[in-house]
Amino acid sequence: xxxxxxxxxxxxxxxxxxxxxxxxxxxxxxxxxxxxxxxxxxxxxxxxxxxxxxxxxxxxxxxxxxxxxxxxxxxxxxxxxxxxxxxxxxxxxxxxxxxxxxxxxxxxxxxxxxxxxxxxxxxxxxxxxxxxxxxxxxxxxxxxxxxxxxxxxxxxxxxxxxxxxxxxxxxxxxxxxxxxxxxxxxxxxxxxxxxxxxx
Amino acid sequence: xxxxxxxxxxxxxxxxxxxxxxxxxxxxxxxxxxxxxxxxxxxxxxxxxxxxxxxxxxxxxxxxxxxxxxxxxxxxxxxxxxxxxxxxxxxxxxxxxxxxxxxxxxxxxxxxxxxxxxxxxxxxxxxxxxxxxxxxxxxxxxxxxxxxxxxxxxxxxxxxxxxxxxxxxxxxxxxxx
Numbered sequence: 127x128x129x130x131x132x133x134x135x136x137x138x139x140x141x142x143x144x145x146x147x148x149x150x151x152x153x154x155x156x157x158x159x160x161x162x163x164x165x166x167x168x169x170x171x172x173x174x175x176x177x178x179x180x181x182x183x184x185x186x187x188x189x190x191x192x193x194x195x196x197x198x199x200x201x202x203x204x205x206x207x208x209x210x211x212x213x214x215x216x217x218x219x220x221x222x223x224x225x226x227x228x229x230x231x232x233x234x235x236x237x238x239x240x241x242x243x244x245x246x247x248x249x250x251x252x253x254x255x256x257x258x259x260x261x262x263x264x265x266x267x268x269x270x271x272x273x274x275x276x277x278x279x280x281x282x283x284x285x286x287x288x289x290x291x292x293x294x295x296x297x298x299x300x301x302x303x304x305x306x307x308x309x310x311x312x313x314x315x316x317x318x319x320x321x322x323x324x325x
Numbered sequence: 326x327x328x329x330x331x332x333x334x335x336x337x338x339x340x341x342x343x344x345x346x347x348x349x350x351x352x353x354x355x356x357x358x359x360x361x362x363x364x365x366x367x368x369x370x371x372x373x374x375x376x377x378x379x380x381x382x383x384x385x386x387x388x389x390x391x392x393x394x395x396x397x398x399x400x401x402x403x404x405x406x407x408x409x410x411x412x413x414x415x416x417x418x419x420x421x422x423x424x425x426x427x428x429x430x431x432x433x434x435x436x437x438x439x440x441x442x443x444x445x446x447x448x449x450x451x452x453x454x455x456x457x458x459x460x461x462x463x464x465x466x467x468x469x470x471x472x473x474x475x476x477x478x479x480x481x482x483x484x485x486x487x488x489x490x491x492x493x494x495x496x497x498x499x500x501x502x
Contacts, residue, residue: 129328136332140339147340148347184348188355190429195359195386196468198423199431205388234419234472236392244387246380254381254391257474286381293388297419297472298436 152188169313171206171294175304204232204299204307209291211316217291219247219272219284221321225256225292226267227314233298234258237314239270241287251283270316292316352429359386360399360466371409371493373398373469375486378479392474394482398467398491402448402460407495409446411467413437414488419472426462433458441488467491 149155166173176183177190177197190197197205209217217223225237236257241247246254256268260280268280270292275281284290294314296303303310319325366385368374373396377383380391389395400409413422415437422442423434435442445457446467453459469489473482 132328132332133335136336137339140336141343143336144340144343144345145347148344148351152348152351184345187429188348188351190352195355195388195429196423196425196466197388197431198421198434198470202421202423202431202434202436236390236474238388238390238392240388246384246389246391248381250381252380257392259474295390 148188152185166206166307168206168308168311169315170210170212171208171311171313173204173206173307175200175204175307177205200299200304203295203297204304206294206296206311206313207291208294208316209289211318213318215318216289217270217284217316218289218321219287222269222271222319224267224317224319225270225282225314226265226317227261228265228312229263230258230296230312231300231303231310232258232296235297236295237268237282238293238295239282239284239287239290240293241290247283247285247287247290249283249285249287251281251285253281253283256280256282269319353427356425356427356429360464363397363399363466368397368399370399370401371491373467373486373489373491375483378473378476392472394469394471394473394479394486396469396471396486396489399464400446400460400467400491400493401464402446403463404495405448405450407448407493408451408457409467410443410490410492410494411446412443412488412490413441413469414485415439415441416471416482416485418478419470421470423468423470424458424460424465425468426460426465428462430461432461445494 166175174186176186211217211223236255238255239247268282269275270282270284272283272285362385376394376396379389379395413420417439420437421434422437424432426432435444447457447459449460449463451459471482473479
């Protein structure tokens with residue numbers, strides 16, 4: 127009897143460990159958990175070029191199914207995500223940031239803000255992203271803040287975002303970017319300007 | 326032999342098996358839920374659905390871009406005599422036609438900037454044919470993306486989308502339309 131109980135307990139505990147570890151490593155549990163996944167890191171912007179392809183490992187496949195469903199394969203688009211500012215602190219709604227960068231090695235690009243659940247923040251500001259057309263040629267910058275900046279600068283609203291991250295989409299990426307991302311991508315900078323109104 | 330060795334082995338084997346099984350099943354499970362959610366939101370089977378512009382209030386897929394027009398068609402080619410005729414109408418800017426299986430793999434993407442694209446989608450196991458794609462799984466999703474970063478161009482993309490098609494054809498796959 128005691129022997130049967132110990133085997134039964136082993137099955138239950140083993141199954142729970144297997145389930146929990148798989149969900150945890152793949153970033154599926156607990157809800158909203160941030161995961162430093164990916165095989166590419168350019169200035170803190172992380173990507174996995176296996177996204178959307180059969181080559182994706184089981185962890186990437188599971189995570190992408192949850193956080194990047196219907197993402198394109200890398201020959202058509204690559205996606206970089208960053209959840210930290212230039213000092214390494216998490217991006218927060220309570221802070222104001224300056225996002226800046228230069229030309230991107232792609233036919234079209236955008237930077238979009240998502241909340242911890244990978245959804246657009248629940249605001250009505252109509253200021254969810256900056257894209258190549260808004261940015262124009264050369265260097266560009268945008269202010270990330272919960273309120274519209276007074277100086278007419280490009281704005282990405284973080285209102286109702288809580289702790290958030292940014293996704294950089296690069297459509298029609300140049301082949302050189304796929305071959306040497308660290309050399310070919312000039313990663314956008316995220317400078318924290320203030321938090322709760324204080325520098 | 327120590328009495329705890331047997332249960333420990335069982336625990337480790339169970340943990341490894343459930344770990345692997347969870348990872349194997351998770352994408353399909355999530356895709357199933359996503360397809361059910363798309364159906365609940367009116368995304369049709371075998372037809373492209375005219376989308377609303379992506380906003381915080383209308384979004385249904387994680388990490389959708391507010392700068393793109395997305396039109397979805399769910400498909401189910403469970404019958405061997407079923408196929409799909411898929412057409413992406415012309416659009417002057419970037420657009421693509423992408424196919425996803427139930428494992429979330431993007432098994433084909435066709436770019437169509439400035440032009441229309443037409444192709445047939447055949448059920449799994451079909452013989453390759455000119456102008457046709459064989460789907461790895463019977464069910465999946467087809468997605469048209471069009472670059473439309475403002476309301477005016479989104480409305481224009483909607484007009485262009487009236488020429489899109491995702492039509493089920495019930496006949497031997499090799500004798501297509």
